Amino acid sequence: MIKNIIFIFVSALLISCGKDPVPKPSGELRLEYPAPKYQKFENNCAYTFEYSDFARITNAKKPCWYYLNYPKMKAKIFVTYYPIKNDFADHIREAEKMVYEHTVKASAIDTKSFEYPDRKVYGNFYELKGQTASNLQFYVTDSTRHFVTAYLYFNSRPKPDSLAPAVDYIKKDMKHLLDTFEWKN
Template sequence: MTKKINGFFGIALLLVFANGCKDDVLPKPASQLRLDYPVAKYASFSNHCPFEFEMNDDAIIKEDKNCGFSIEYPKMKATIYLTYKTVNGDINKLLRDAQKLTYEHVIKADDILEQPYINNGNKVYGMFYQVDGNAATNAQFYATDSIKHFVTGSVYFYAKPKFDSIMPAADYVKNDMQRLLETIKWK
């Protein structure tokens, strides 16, 4: 009987060791869709309006009233909105309004980074705002020559803002906005 018990324990011990060598089963962590976008190619855009700029070839531009534009990114469900205003001695009001529009997002934003832009050669002066966090927009800017022209731009996504999940698309469009600002020329 001792041999049967030893044999039983031997088999049981062998089964324990055999099962112990398997990898532990762990639940897979939640994953996110990887979003890769093509390298941006830019082309100059000009029409009857008093300014021109470069924009991404993959974007679709639509002119609104008074030289405003919607630059759409259908694959990313995003749109850059450009607004043009003529300066009529009211540059301080236009600057205040542009800054106010940006800082209305401070409630949801984690941080707002200001990047001044100065291009003395083309007489373009402005500010680029990077808005971090779950705000409705992640980038805005204004550009002016302080005498005649004033342009504002902002990007909006057609999705509930979850900064970490839209970050690749937000960065892509933010880079396009920065390029747009840096290539504005007055006519």
């Protein structure tokens, strides 16, 4: 009888000595996107640029306002245009307000100024890190007559790790847009 109890006790010890179960962390699907091919955006507005063929352009609420939709990423870049009428400083303040409203959720905001004097294209490019509603923003102006802003939004909850591949892809597209941005007059 004692032998049976010892045998059961030793068997239970040997069987139960295994690895502790560890819960499997939830993961997201790794997303890869095609290499972009750029095409020129022609319109009746004061500006033109090149954009990725991965995006689709649709009209927004007002003339010369557009959405660059990335349907497979559930993302869109909202592009707005304002003519400058002695209110240049107001446009700059409003663009910066749109950026710095995200400081509550942003862990960092990287600002890069750019200028292309030969095309009279000047502005700032903002990259917002963390769980912000808009990850990338910019404004571009000729500083006398025209002012354009753009904001990237995703149709999902802000998850920086999950959105990182899409943000990186669109960031390259936005930089190409700025590199090819021109005023028509």
